[in-house]
Amino acid sequence: xxxxxxxxxxxxxxxxxTKKAKDGYSSINEDVCSVFSxxxxxxxxxxxxxxxxEETFKIKKIRIGNSHLKLSKRDGFRLFFLVRKDRKEVVxxxxxxxNGCHGQIDIPTKDRLNLLKEYINTAGSLVxxxxxxxxxxx
Amino acid sequence: MSVVEEIVIKIxxxxxxxxxxxxxxxxxxxxxxxSVISFQNEVRNIxxxxxxxxxxxxxxxxxxxxxxxxxxxxxxxxxIKRLNASYLIFRKNETVYSSSKEVIREFKCSILDLxxxxxxxxxxxxxxxxDEDFKSLAKQINDL
Numbered sequence: 505x506x507x508x509x510x511x512x513x514x515x516x517x518x519x520x521x522t523k524k525a526k527d528g529y530s531s532i533n534e535d536v537c538s539v540f541s542x543x544x545x546x547x548x549x550x551x552x553x554x555x556x557x558e559e560t561f562k563i564k565k566i567r568i569g570n571s572h573l574k575l576s577k578r579d580g581f582r583l584f585f586l587v588r589k590d591r592k593e594v595v596x597x598x599x600x601x602x603n604g605c606h607g608q609i610d611i612p613t614k615d616r617l618n619l620l621k622e623y624i625n626t627a628g629s630l631v632x633x634x635x636x637x638x639x640x641x642x
Numbered sequence: 643m644s645v646v647e648e649i650v651i652k653i654x655x656x657x658x659x660x661x662x663x664x665x666x667x668x669x670x671x672x673x674x675x676x677s678v679i680s681f682q683n684e685v686r687n688i689x690x691x692x693x694x695x696x697x698x699x700x701x702x703x704x705x706x707x708x709x710x711x712x713x714x715x716x717x718x719x720x721x722i723k724r725l726n727a728s729y730l731i732f733r734k735n736e737t738v739y740s741s742s743k744e745v746i747r748e749f750k751c752s753i754l755d756l757x758x759x760x761x762x763x764x765x766x767x768x769x770x771x772x773d774e775d776f777k778s779l780a781k782q783i784n785d786l
Contacts, residue, residue: 553703553759555766556776560784565762567700578697578755586783602755610758613765613773620779627786 506545508639509630510596511622517599518639521606528604531572532581533638536599539568539583541635545592555616560590563620570601579603584611586623595623595630681738682745689745692725692752699759703766711767718760725753 521529540548549562556563563586570580584598597619600608611619623630633639643651699706732738732746739746770776 550704552701553762553766555762556770556780558780558784578693579751603751609754610761613769617775617779620776620783624779624782624786 506540506548506592506594506635508540508594508596508633508635510633510639511598511619511626511630513619513622514596514598515631521599521601527606528573529570529581529601529606531570532568532599532601535568535571535581536583536596537635537638538571539566540594545587548587548594549589551587561586561588568599573604575603582608582611584616584619586620596633597623678741682742685732685742685745685749688725688728689749689752692749692756695721696752696756696759699763703759703762706763706767708767708771711763715763718763722753722757722760725749725756729753 518532521527521532543551551564551566553565554562555565563584565582565584567577568581568583569575569577573580579602581599581601583596586595586597587593588595598611598615600606600611602608632642634642729746729750732742732749
């Protein structure tokens with residue numbers, strides 16, 4: 505069983521997206537959980553797409569559907585995360601919708617680097633989440 | 643001829659002409675609708691092809707190494723350039739755009755999705771390898 509952790513940037517973003525139900529992103533926690541709750545660690549390591557791989561980790565960017573708005577994986581959310589290969593740990597770095605008022609086309613390279621820096625600087629104080637309970641903090 | 647008779651004649655004239663016009667306007671309108679439907683079908687077809695390509699690259703992303711990517715990189719960039727050029731033509735023509743807004747909007751989404759996955763390929767297979775800042779961060783993460 506994997507441990508699921510997050511950085512502040514991820515949590516702040518989720519909070520922003522779920523603040524107003526009418527924005528259409530309120531299902532993001534459940535949508536993220538629905539992807540990971542049925543996967544073993546080795547499955548997560550193999551998920552497409554791998555942006556970068558090192559000896560002990562992979563950085564991934566995956567598509568997730570938006571069940572609230574019934575949007576496909578292509579039109580739903582993107583989740584940017586890191587999965588450790590040396591231990592059963594997944595770290596959520598950022599998520600964004602493709603459409604709607606908070607829609608983004610992509611994460612610029614500069615922002616990706618900042619997310620990784622944040623992970624490095626706060627590795628000791630990441631928040632743990634329950635993947636079986638809508639990413640509730642543990 | 644009295645004014646009333648003149649008016650009746652003029653009404654008859656308009657009646658006859660508008661009868662002819664209704665028929666020819668209907669033919670013109672049908673031809674216009676046919677061309678709009680045909681245009682929309684063509685745009686939907688290109689959108690579907692772009693979406694299929696984007697999905698295929700996404701699913702096979704991890705099976706593409708740098709050398710493999712370089713084999714199709716230029717073609718992929720050219721395809722995206724052409725799609726964007728088509729979109730600009732549709733967008734610039736008010737009649738075309740107003741007749742097919744939703745289809746053209748979906749076409750734009752398809753282009754953006756394809757651009758996104760193409761950018762991910764470029765970043766992952768080419769740029770990060772040469773990014774010293776990134777490699778330094780990767781080393782730090784390795785050591786965590």
